[in-house]
Structure formats: structure tokens, C-alpha cells
Amino acid sequence: MKPAVTDRSQTYSRWQWSSDGKSDENPRQDSSRGVSKKGAQVRPGRMSENVLRSVHRRDGSPLSQYLKAAGTVFLVALANFFVCPLVGVHATALIFLLAIVVLALFVERGPALLAAALSALVWDYFFLPPVFAFRVSHFEDLMLLGMYFVVALALGQLTSRIRMQQETERQREERAGALYMLTRELSEASSLDQMVHRAIRQTKRAFKAEVAVLLEGWSPRKTLQLHPAGSLDVSGEEERAAAWVLEHGQPAGRFTDHCPVAEALYVPLMTSGRMAGVMGLRFTQSTPPTFRERDLLNAFVQQIALAIDRHRLNELSEKSKLLAESERLSKTLLNSMSHEIRTPLAAIKSATGNLVEFQEDSLSQPQREMIAEIQEATERLNRLVGNVLEISRLESGHVKPRLHWCDVRDLVHVAVKETRKELAAHKLGVEIAADLPLVRMDFVLMLQALTNLLSNAAFHTPAGTEVVIGARIENETLLFTVADRGPGIPPEAIHRIFDKFYRAPAARAGGTGLGLGLVKGFVEAQGGETRVENRTDGGAVFTIRLPARQRAFIPAVTNP
Amino acid sequence: MKEPPAKQDTVLVIDDEVQIRRLLRVCLERNGYLVIEAGSGGEGIGEAARCNPDAVLLDLGLPDMDGQEVLKRLREWSQTPVLVVSVRGQEDDKIMALDNGANDYVTKPFSTGELLARLRAAQRLARPAAPVTVFNSGSLKVDLATRTVKVNDRKVRLTATEYALLHLFIRHAGKVLTHGQIVREIWSADEAEKTGQLRVYMAYLREKLEANPAEPELLITEPGVGYRLVLPE
Numbered sequence: 001m002k003p004a005v006t007d008r009s010q011t012y013s014r015w016q017w018s019s020d021g022k023s024d025e026n027p028r029q030d031s032s033r034g035v036s037k038k039g040a041q042v043r044p045g046r047m048s049e050n051v052l053r054s055v056h057r058r059d060g061s062p063l064s065q066y067l068k069a070a071g072t073v074f075l076v077a078l079a080n081f082f083v084c085p086l087v088g089v090h091a092t093a094l095i096f097l098l099a100i101v102v103l104a105l106f107v108e109r110g111p112a113l114l115a116a117a118l119s120a121l122v123w124d125y126f127f128l129p130p131v132f133a134f135r136v137s138h139f140e141d142l143m144l145l146g147m148y149f150v151v152a153l154a155l156g157q158l159t160s161r162i163r164m165q166q167e168t169e170r171q172r173e174e175r176a177g178a179l180y181m182l183t184r185e186l187s188e189a190s191s192l193d194q195m196v197h198r199a200i201r202q203t204k205r206a207f208k209a210e211v212a213v214l215l216e217g218w219s220p221r222k223t224l225q226l227h228p229a230g231s232l233d234v235s236g237e238e239e240r241a242a243a244w245v246l247e248h249g250q251p252a253g254r255f256t257d258h259c260p261v262a263e264a265l266y267v268p269l270m271t272s273g274r275m276a277g278v279m280g281l282r283f284t285q286s287t288p289p290t291f292r293e294r295d296l297l298n299a300f301v302q303q304i305a306l307a308i309d310r311h312r313l314n315e316l317s318e319k320s321k322l323l324a325e326s327e328r329l330s331k332t333l334l335n336s337m338s339h340e341i342r343t344p345l346a347a348i349k350s351a352t353g354n355l356v357e358f359q360e361d362s363l364s365q366p367q368r369e370m371i372a373e374i375q376e377a378t379e380r381l382n383r384l385v386g387n388v389l390e391i392s393r394l395e396s397g398h399v400k401p402r403l404h405w406c407d408v409r410d411l412v413h414v415a416v417k418e419t420r421k422e423l424a425a426h427k428l429g430v431e432i433a434a435d436l437p438l439v440r441m442d443f444v445l446m447l448q449a450l451t452n453l454l455s456n457a458a459f460h461t462p463a464g465t466e467v468v469i470g471a472r473i474e475n476e477t478l479l480f481t482v483a484d485r486g487p488g489i490p491p492e493a494i495h496r497i498f499d500k501f502y503r504a505p506a507a508r509a510g511g512t513g514l515g516l517g518l519v520k521g522f523v524e525a526q527g528g529e530t531r532v533e534n535r536t537d538g539g540a541v542f543t544i545r546l547p548a549r550q551r552a553f554i555p556a557v558t559n560p
Numbered sequence: 561m562k563e564p565p566a567k568q569d570t571v572l573v574i575d576d577e578v579q580i581r582r583l584l585r586v587c588l589e590r591n592g593y594l595v596i597e598a599g600s601g602g603e604g605i606g607e608a609a610r611c612n613p614d615a616v617l618l619d620l621g622l623p624d625m626d627g628q629e630v631l632k633r634l635r636e637w638s639q640t641p642v643l644v645v646s647v648r649g650q651e652d653d654k655i656m657a658l659d660n661g662a663n664d665y666v667t668k669p670f671s672t673g674e675l676l677a678r679l680r681a682a683q684r685l686a687r688p689a690a691p692v693t694v695f696n697s698g699s700l701k702v703d704l705a706t707r708t709v710k711v712n713d714r715k716v717r718l719t720a721t722e723y724a725l726l727h728l729f730i731r732h733a734g735k736v737l738t739h740g741q742i743v744r745e746i747w748s749a750d751e752a753e754k755t756g757q758l759r760v761y762m763a764y765l766r767e768k769l770e771a772n773p774a775e776p777e778l779l780i781t782e783p784g785v786g787y788r789l790v791l792p793e
Contacts, residue, residue, distance in 0.1 A: 343577050345669045346670065349669035354586060354587050354590075357673070406759060410763070410781050438759055
């Protein structure tokens with residue numbers, strides 16, 4: 001077994017088949033082979049024999065043709081006995097000639113030559129004086145006899161050529177017909193399943209072979225799935241051959257260099273370098289497919305691969321259309337959701353605000369506390385709605401970060417300002433490195449990420465403990481840290497704490513598990529990553545890492 | 561805070577939510593405004609044309625037409641201050657509204673005090689005032705005639721760009737300026753090209769003007785939208 005050729009670039013249009021020297025590129029030679037499936041291996045160059053055979057298939061075996069030729073001569077000779085006294089010896093010679101001409105139109109050169117020889121002998125022996133002797137006394141008679149052979153040869157040649165052309169035509173027609181049927185069937189198929197069904201049926205009919213189609217799947221990696229419509233069982237060695245085809249994009253299995261022990265031949269269904277699957281054929285004959293068959297198989301495979309590819313593309317465009325539609329829908333839904341929920345919230349907030357403002361002097365302390373409770377609950381509900389909306393925006397891929405050069409110090413400051421109320425009971429520290437450059441990021445997303453981290457710290461750590469937010473550059477990475485002195489993260493929660501809806505086992509009741517999920521989503525949308533670690537001396541550190549490789553142009557300003 | 565303005569100002573409230581309109585009416589009337597309500601964009605434009613309000617509160621999510629469209633139509637003939645009220649927290653909508661000529665925005669749910677402060681600031685800016693030569697806000701004192709900038713009565717030197725930036729903020733004091741608006745004004749350039757420079761100059765300005773540059777109180781960042789110079793109350 002020779003090493004298989006693995007050059008994919010030129011293989012999808014015309015594959016390299018077995019390279020044992022039998023493969024040839026002369027279609028004429030192959031054309032003759034194409035019809036002699038049952039014959040023994042035919043070496044190129046013996047065309048006449050093949051041509052003969054190609055005709056025999058239609059007009060009977062060689063023997064019957066020879067018999068036909070001999071019979072004809074016998075009958076003509078018999079008839080000539082009766083007409084000879086009426087028309088003369090030389091006329092009977094012409095009748096023989098006529099018989100040869102007619103015969104040569106129907107039989108091959110061999111039988112025609114036999115007829116010519118027999119006619120010459122019979123005429124010379126029985127008709128030409130001296131009768132019952134093989135003697136030709138006149139040169140004209142000799143010429144006449146010679147003419148028999150010339151006519152037989154010339155006409156035989158002519159007829160066989162016509163035959164051959166007819167045969168070629170017929171095969172071409174068959175090929176075109178088969179291809180036409182295939183393309184029509186494929187184009188009329190409405191689903192991939194139907195398409196494969198029809199492809200298998202047509203291939204079976206055209207090649208008289210058992211056929212299987214294996215489609216390419218993607219779970220979890222490149223795999224082949226045998227289509228149930230096939231009539232060929234693919235397992236063991238067969239499956240290995242098919243897998244090899246998928247990987248190399250080259251035919252394998254029987255009649256090839258790779259896996260020749262397999263019962264079937266496996267060819268890639270490939271268009272412009274994209275694999276759609278593998279087709280397996282187990283031929284009824286034991287000889288390698290001829291050039292013509294390979295050619296047809298090539299065409300079939302191309303058509304099938306194209307059809308599958310087209311179908312997949314259609315599916316893809318359908319999907320993207322659907323996706324756009326669902327995106328539009330969910331956007332509408334999000335907008336109306338946020339409107340419907342936030343409007344009553346706004347009403348509550350505004351109403352309680354008015355109440356406090358207008359009735360400031362007449363409100364009792366408990367009343368004032370109640371109003372404060374309402375306001376706080378409203379705030380919380382509003383934040384929750386905001387988080388739910390944001391997470392669904394993230395889920396549906398609507399969050400598209402807008403990267404701009406941002407001032408890290410400013411960002412941290414705004415985040416601290418926005419969470420000041422929540423962190424009022426904590427000791428908040430801010431540690432920002434002095435020489436921070438501008439970093440490309442989405443200010444609003446990062447702000448939400450940081451405020452969520454700070455809120456998280458405020459919520460899960462006891463009042464009075466320290467929370468420190470920091471920012472620094474390390475190895476071209478911008479690091480934001482929020483460090484607390486709370487109970488820390490249980491080890492089993494460390495890897496899941498950023499998952500949405502996940503809540504650490506011992507977490508304080510009341511959270512939704514959305515906040516950190518949002519942090520992760522927002523940060524990852526900008527190409528960053530999130531991490532949490534427990535500090536050795538108590539508490540946890542949440543870290544956001546953002547790539548900061550690029551440097552902004554900083555205007556050269558002299559700053560006193 | 562509770563004493564009514566000298567002349568009763570008219571505020572047109574364009575919002576499709578009856579409840580919000582009712583609440584705004586109570587709140588505004590109590591603060592001495594005359595309130596006109598409109599439940600749709602079309603009605604709002606009609607009311608604005610009819611009674612020429614002193615300020616407009618415009619909700620962006622209207623049933624009949626986009627709030628942005630109402631804003632554009634209003635701005636075709638009216639310079640009355642428009643305050644956009646929106647439930648959408650999306651910065652794009654705010655920027656678009658500001659670019660379409662809105663004077664400021666508040667995001668629902670907002671507090672009454674915040675709304676009134678923004679409304680007053682917007683009205684003050686829209687009112688043609690005697691040319692101001694001296695700007696005062698907290699510790700900052702800027703003499704526009706002599707181009708002197710003082711912080712806590714100590715003279716501060718600004719570069720030309722820094723001064724141009726400060727001057728721009730003073731001209732629009734109390735109003736949020738989008739990144740795009742600032743960049744177009746100062747550098748006559750596209751926003752994307754110069755945001756980096758803008759951030760740097762803002763940091764420089766804060767360094768020179770703010771008591772604590774890490775916690776600015778004069779030049780406030782409006783996340784995702786722009787900056788605002790705080791007006792003295």
C-alpha cells in the first residue's frame with residue numbers, strides 16, 4: 001500500500017485514485033472498458049477487442065456473429081445455385097458481394113471477413129469454372145475475389161466506427177440523463193433528509209451499487225453521521241475508511257490506496273474545499289470503476305455536495321433572518337418591558353418624594369421612616385429590573401461594547417459616587433496607581449461592572465468592615481480590584497460565583513445572583529476576564545482584567 | 561425653594577402615562593408652574609404651537625411617534641427649553657436627544673428635586689441674560705473679560721485648549737455637553753478621533769480647578785454621555 005496522496009487542493013474536482021499504473025487518462029480506451037464490466041482486466045491498447053466486446057453486448061456473442069456470417073454465405077450460395085443458370089457465373093459473384101456488403105453493416109469486421117473468405121472459396125469452388133476446384137484462371141476473377149475482402153474490411157471498419165460513436169453517444173446520453181435526473185430530484189427536495197434520500201436512490205440506480213451517505217456533524221468535534229436512507233452498513237473498517245475520507249478529502253476504501261480492504265469505495269462530498277460529508281458505494285462488480293464511471297461518480301458527488309452545501313447555506317440564511325427577527329422582537333419587548341415596569345416605579349418614587357417635600361413638617365418620625373422604606377424598596381426594585389433587563393440584553397447578544405479611551409480614575413470615582421449610599425456603613429478605600437494611562441473600554445459597561453462589584457461587597461460583608469477598590473496596570477493589563485474583609489468565598493463557589501443566578505451556599509438572603517453574572521458578561525464583552533480569590537488574611541478580592549496593550553496618544557501639554 | 565417664580569412659567573408635559581402626568585402636575589404646580597398636559601407627540605406639538613410654553617418636559621417613549629421626532633419637529637420653530645424624560649437608561653438615546661436639541665435629560669425614576677433643579681437650570685440657560693463677564697461656582701471664579709481663572713482666590717494658569725474647554729462649559733453651565741459636542745466645538749473633529757484627548761484635558765482641568773481632582777465637584781462626568789459644569793445653586 002502506498003502512502004496516500006494528501007494534497008487537498010486539486011482533489012475535489014478530480015481525485016487521485018489508485019496509483020498502481022492501471023489508472024489511465026485516455027477516455028477512448030476507457031470508453032471501451034466502460035461497457036465490458038464483466039470482462040477480465042483489460043490493458044490499455046487493445047482497443048479492437050474492447051470495441052468488439054462493446055458491440056457484442058448488443059448484437060450477441062462473437063460466435064453467433066460468425067455463425068450468422070457463415071449461415072448467410074451458405075444461404076446465398078444455395079440461392080445462387082438456382083439463379084446461376086439464369087444470370088451467369090459473374091452475376092452470382094456480385095450477389096455474394098452484395099451479401100457481404102449487407103452483412104458487414106450488421107456484424108463486426110471478423111465475421112465480415114469470414115463471410116468474405118467463405119464467399120470467395122464457395123464461389124471459386126462451386127461456381128467459377130473449373131467447378132469443384134480452387135483455381136482462378138482470369139485476373140478479373142482474382143480481382144473480384146480480392147474485392148470481397150476489401151469491401152468486408154472497409155465496411156466493417158466503417159460500421160464499427162459508427163457503432164462506437166453510437167455507443168459513446170448512448171453512454172453520453174445515459175450520463176446526461178442520470179445527471180439530469182439527479183439534479184432535478186435534488187433541486188426538488190425540500191429538506192436535507194429528502195435530498196439525501198434522493199441522492200442515494202439516484203446513485204444506486206446509476207452505479208448499480210449499494211450506497212451510504214454520511215453527513216458531517218459537529219458535536220462535539222468533526223463526526224460523521226450515517227444517514228438512515230443508505231443501503232450500506234458502515235462500521236468497522238468501513239467506518240475507518242469513511243473517517244479518513246472526511247479528514248483528508250480524498251477517496252478511500254476499495255480500489256484506492258487507503259483502506260483497500262474495505263468493501264466499499266468512499267468518496268468525499270466536497271465543494272470548493274468545504275466538506276459536506278462522505279458517500280460510500282459498494283459496487284456489484286469486482287473490477288475498479290472505469291474512467292467513465294469515475295467521471296460520472298465525480299459529477300454525481302459534485303452535484304450532491306453542491307446540493308447539500310446549498311441547503312446548508314439556505315438554512316443558515318434562514319436562521320440569520322430568524323435571528324434578526326427575534327432580535328427585533330426582543331428589543332421591542334425589552335423596551336416595552338423597561339417602560340412598563342419603570343413607569344410605575346417612577347410614579348412611586350416621585351409620589352413619595354412629593355410626600356416628603358410637601359408634608360415635611362407634618363410627618364411623624366414613623367411616617368417618615370415608612371416613606372424611606374418605600375423609597376429604598378423602589379430603588380432596589382428599579383435596580384433589579386435594570387439588572388434583569390441588562391442580563392437579557394447580554395443573553396441575546398445586544399450588548400455591543402463601544403470602546404473609547406477612558407480615564408480610569410474618573411471611572412472609579414463615578415463608580416464610588418454611585419455606590420456611596422450603599423457603602424455608607426463600610427470603610428471605603430480607593431487605591432489608584434498614579435501613572436495610569438488612558439485605556440480603551442466601554443465606560444458605561446465598566447461603570448456597571450464596578451458598581452455591581454461594590455454593591456456586592458456592600459451587601460455581603462458586615463457593616464464597618466473595609467472595602468477597597470483599586471486600579472493598576474500590570475503587564476499591559478488593566479486590573480480593577482475590589483477587596484473586602486467579609487467572610488470570603490466558599491471554595492466550591494469560587495469557580496461558579498460569576499455564573500448568573502448562582503448564589504454561594506452561605507450567601508446572605510436577598511440577592512438575585514444577577515449582579516456578578518452581569519459583571520462577567522460586561523467584562524467579557526470587552527475582551528476582559530473576571531476572577532475571585534480569597535485573601536490569606538480574610539475576605540475576598542474580585543479582580544477584573546482588561547487588555548490595555550494599546551496606548552492612547554497623550555497630548556503634549558506642559559502642566560505645572 | 562418653595563417660593564414661586566416671579567412670573568408664572570408654563571410647562572408643557574408630553575407623556576402618554578396619565579399617572580406620571582398627574583404626579584408631575586402636582587409637583588410642578590406646587591412649585592409655581594402652570595402645567596399643560598399632552599398625551600401624545602402630535603398633541604404635544606399642537607399644544608406647544610398654541611401656548612408657547614416656557615419649558616417642555618418630553619417623554620421619549622410616546623405611542624404615536626418617537627420622542628426624538630417630536631423634539632426635531634419642535635426645534636424647527638421653537639427654542640423653548642426641552643427637558644427629556646425617559647425610562648430608557650440607554651446613553652445613546654440621551655446623546656441623540658441632546659444632539660437633536662434637548663437642553664437636558666432626566667432618567668426615570670427621578671426624584672422631584674432633581675427634576676426641578678434641571679428644569680430651572682435649563683430655563684436659566686435659555687433666558688437671554690445680560691452678558692456675564694464673571695462666572696462663579698463654588699471656589700471657582702472666572703473673569704471672562706480678562707481671561708483670569710481663580711480658585712480660592714489663587715490665580716490658575718490654563719493652556720489655550722484648557723481655557724477654551726472651560727469657556728465652553730461656562731457658556732453652557734449647568735447643561736450636559738456630550739463628548740461629540742465638545743470635540744466638535746474645541747477640535748472641529750469627529751468624536752472618535754479625539755475622545756482620548758478630551759479625557760486627558762478634562763483630567764488636567766480637574767487637576768487645576770478641583771479641590772480634590774479624584775472627586776470632582778465642578779466638572780461632573782455624565783457616564784456614557786459627556787460632562788457637566790455644575791451651576792451654583
